[in-house]
Amino acid sequence: MGLNEELSKCVHCGFCLEACPTYVITRSETHSPRGRIAAVKLGINSEGLATCMFCRRCELACPSGVKYSDIITAIRKPNLLEKIILKMLENPKSLVSFVKPVLRLEGFSPLEYEDEDYDIVLFPGCITSVVFRKTVENALRYLKSQGYRVKIFNGCCGLAHAHVGEMERAKQLVGKLKEVQNKPIISLSSNCSAFMKENGLDVYDFSEFIVKLNKDLPKKDIEVTVHEPCHAHLLGLDKYTREVLLRMGVNIKESEEPSFECGAGGDYFLFHRELSEQVMSVKREKTLKSGVSTVVSTNPSCSIAFLKMGLTPVHVADLIFK
Template identity: 55%
Template sequence: MGVGLELDKLELDKCVHCGFCLEVCPTYVITRSEVHSPRGRILAVRLGVKSEGLETCVFCRRCEAACPSGVEYGKAISSYRRADATKKLAHRILENPGLLYASLKVYSRSSSPIALRIKEFVKSYQPPLQYKDENAELLLFPGCLNSVVYRSTVEKATNYLRRFYKVEVYNGCCGLPHYAEGEKERALKIAEKLREAFKGKVVVSLSSNCTAHMREMGLDVFDFAEFVVKKNLPLPQREITVTVHDPCHASLVGLNKYTREMLKRMGAKIVEMEDPSFECGAGGTYFIFNPELSRRIAEEKGRKVKATGVENIISTNQACSLALSLHGKVFHVADLL
């Protein structure tokens, strides 16, 4: 066992099997199976046994917030997951939004199980926005899916920020899918590439789980709403009632408070849903490779949304927005500008 794995095993050994993680874990909530719980996955690693639970983890890491022992579950468990060839291909496509756009065009003409699953979620797509002001001082990082699936959001954010700064749109992937799904080393290489690209620039990310991941990789990045609030940028008033989904990783680093603050400054009425950070069902590429569990998680999330009686859903994370579109009209805060 390598030094890295030894350290990760020591991290997992902090688990005292108390069970505080169970009811916050979306896969345990819908299956009631220890195999699909954080402590069940940790036990499998400890025993050195093969377990389907390692592959069914959504990697939302809500268990970390509930753990009284402070187990850094995501950091450790990512070392034990292994991406197969299909997942590696998906990760390479996400690294290049232009390639993602071309791939979605191919999938639109296919009837393979993966293509059909993608078409359930992705209804439209466009080539990524290419924009750069001369002597740009601010990099806007849309995130891989936003670049092609929510290009209109990228355009609105770009036009808004251009009122105050010289802007360059930086299309790429943060590496979170790789980190979560068994390519941890490649995720670290992507982080180093971004560190070099971001050097000397203010970076604003449109995808809040990307923001959280990049921060945990040591990168200095603002989330979009965070930047607007901290810079006290002027905002239009909007008479709209919304419920807010809290992307899971963003919750871990405290970003979701800025989404609410920006909405309040715009005059929006917020109706809170039960447990707003409960997993949406997308989980990066999880919805492609674990379709049945993804559907059941999405149904549970849908019940929480429906209980609010509100049709408009705010989501600041791209994959979440795809899943939440099954339950209402989904907006990024930048769409309201």
């Protein structure tokens, strides 16, 4: 469906408003999906077009089935700094020196690993491979314990490119992963999993793999709350995370609106710091209503956001060995 056809589906009913994190904090039509669609229809270069967090929660709320993501990616273009960051994401090794001064987090060289005659591919995702390398090590350890021979494929899935309208390059990156599609691919970053699935790649999210192949899990006596990453939630992948936790005997303490945007928005927190921090503040309040500060987060940008909130993010792969 073309851009004009997608735009015409919006009837400006307002169901999207309370689903949108930037509208929730600003109460401004400019910073709502409905307002952004109106701006595109009118050809207005609205400030709101730049402030969209690309969480796509509006798509779940929309009764008319508007695929808002197709609209925003069609009109967005990356600035020079975003282009530089995208290039770095494609080669995670180059991110190591970027992480500490910009994100104020420790960065590590991506884990390189390949068994002879490997039978599955582990895809950490660009940020996870550098900022949360321990998660990659734990995932590899778990897969090896289940008898698999593993190859780690370090790179970017293309979601960050789609976020700023670089759809052609995003699809090229998915194409690179298709080159190893003769082996099952297991993704550690849930929003990456969702993006790759939407773009024709047969990939398992980490928890999805455990559930669908009925893999062994240890029992854990621990209380956590669960964050549902935006794109993964759109495709229903968080149900696998919850099932794995239940199988492990983990006590899930529910937060308020677990799918509410974390505030990171990919690289949004670098370019729209004030709005990002306001969304994070709302998310922190909603999260702490669970009564616990340990958050199961299966997406790296979200985990960075929780660290900024002073909470403790943990991936399913980490919980297995906790």
